[in-house]
Amino acid sequence: MTQLKVLICGGGIAGHALAFWLSKLNHDVTVVERFPSLRTTGLQIDLRGAGIEVMKRMGLEEAFRARSVDEQGLKVVDSSDRTWAYFKANKTGKGLQSFTSDFEILRGDLCQLIYDATDDRAKYMFGTTIERYEEKNDCIEVLFSDGHTDRFDLLVGADGQGSRTRKTMVGPETVDPIHYLGLYISYFTIPRPIREGEGYEAKLYTAPGRRSILMRRHNQTQMQVYLQVSGKDHSERLMKAHKGGVTEEKKAMAEIFQGAGWHTEEILKGLEESQDFYCERLGVVKMDSWSSGRVVLVGDAAYCPSASTGMGTTSGIVGAYILAGEIGKYCGGTGAKEDLPVALKAYDDRFRPFMDQVQHGIVESAPLWQKVFPSSSVGIAILNCLLAIATILKLNVLGRFILREAVKDWNLPDYEEMVHGRRE
Incomplete structure (x- = not known):
């Protein structure tokens, strides 16, 4: 199998998840992160729908539950602390999650879990940023903040809602596709x-x-x-x-x-x-394409749905799984580098129907969100x-009408060889 040399910009959840899967496929993966060490800060996040299944396919369910936050539900209270409404967590394993998911965890704990599970298969450059990059015919050349340069087959922007990689990719003549x-x-x-x-x-x-x-x-x-x-x-x-x-x-x-x-x-x-x-x-990030040449975006950098949807972490972890899966599908043979554009297009084609539903109507209804x-x-x-x-009336109004877990007519791809390894 021909290895791809991949640089992931951003050591958040999407970046770590992508490093996990690509390194499992035996690609040469480097993660560059501006923080001086692994970022284990951040408050409570959750997984929903397909995000739960991807986490299970990573083999992390037991470790996740060991570190999970045992939140029982959400109380709506007034200034006297009187409870007006209570939305209990759905811990049945069936149907939509409520405001509180059955899979709640602190952001830093999930980052640590995925980082540990990568098992030193990926290289990490902490306290470092990308100064600039230049796309060549057969590679992408990157200058780092410490002064050294290196060449890669693929650059992945996993650097969040305000992604510098995205801004460079779309160019100064294009308005940054973020809608506040x-x-x-x-x-x-x-x-x-x-x-x-x-x-x-x-x-x-x-x-x-x-x-x-x-x-x-x-x-x-x-x-x-x-x-x-x-x-x-x-x-x-x-x-x-x-x-x-x-x-x-x-x-x-x-x-x-x-x-x-x-x-x-x-x-x-x-x-x-x-x-x-x-x-x-x-803000919501909406783009017509998540890649250009040898640069591709994942997570909030590509399709941030905003915290209002409850789907930010799920979108990032599922998107990373699909990007890695399509690279594994099309770039596993001798023509790995030549087939990279096909894999990036397949990633877009596979995952965009999911994100279209998650983001549907949010930008257009921004005035309502403000109220x-x-x-x-x-x-x-x-x-x-x-x-x-x-x-x-036991109506799950938050899960059904506010949060965006209910994605219809879309199935999570299997990628059997990536998840379970090649069968002899």
Whole structure:
């Protein structure tokens, strides 16, 4: 079998998953990551639908469950902490997941699991970035930030929603294909020992002014906090703050949530002291093609569906599986390098119907997403009542109408040789 020499830019979940599969196919894989070591930070993520099956095919189910977060469901509460609605996690193994999936885990734990499972088959260059690359007739030449150059058969951009690889690939004359939704979310943890009577339920509180707070517990001593805002004034304030870095973003979020009620005072104190704060402007990446020449994109860099769909991690891990599978299918013989364009097109053809459904209508309905949290106390009361009715009727409104797990008329490819190895 002819080896491909592959460079993956980005050591996130999609990048690690692709390195796992390509190295299993015995390709020569290098991952370049700007962080000085493996990034094991990040809050809670989940897998849904096809993402669960891919994780199982990686042989990671037992290890995943050993590190999983045992969240039982989501409570919708008011400023007095009264529960209006409760959406229980679906742990039956059948049907759509609820807000809480049966496969919840901290981002860093999943990165570590996949990294460990790659079993030193891939090389990692930490604390390094790509300065520039140039496509030649028979390779792609890359200059790294440490000054050295190398040649590869394929460059994969797995560097997230704001991908530099994507921007270089599409060129300066093309508008970057990211569509912002007018929502911001900040993520951080606060110290909060579990109290008597508390469980591992997430709590969602909505405050007037299109503000919401989600709190989730992942261990006995800490809580995760997600501050979500929308609306023109908030967006303009946070866009301006982004230019000043984390300190200014923290200050802006604290100002926006001042006096929001519920546990805000405790949360804002934790915000000020947090060392893991991150603020994200929600966006959707939509492209006509995920590759150009010897450059291909995977995960959020290619088709970020936004956190609002609940499908970001699943899309990244399934996309990596299909990209590797098509490379294994078309580039396993003596003509591996010559058949690479065929494999990249097959990846697009196979996976695009999945992503079209996940992303369907999100960009077009951006004005509605900006109003998902009411601006007034009356609007919040109506929303809470509607969610209470949904709970009484046992309607999975979040899983069915908000999250995008239900992909129809699409089947996950098998790639038997990649998953199980070649049969003699």
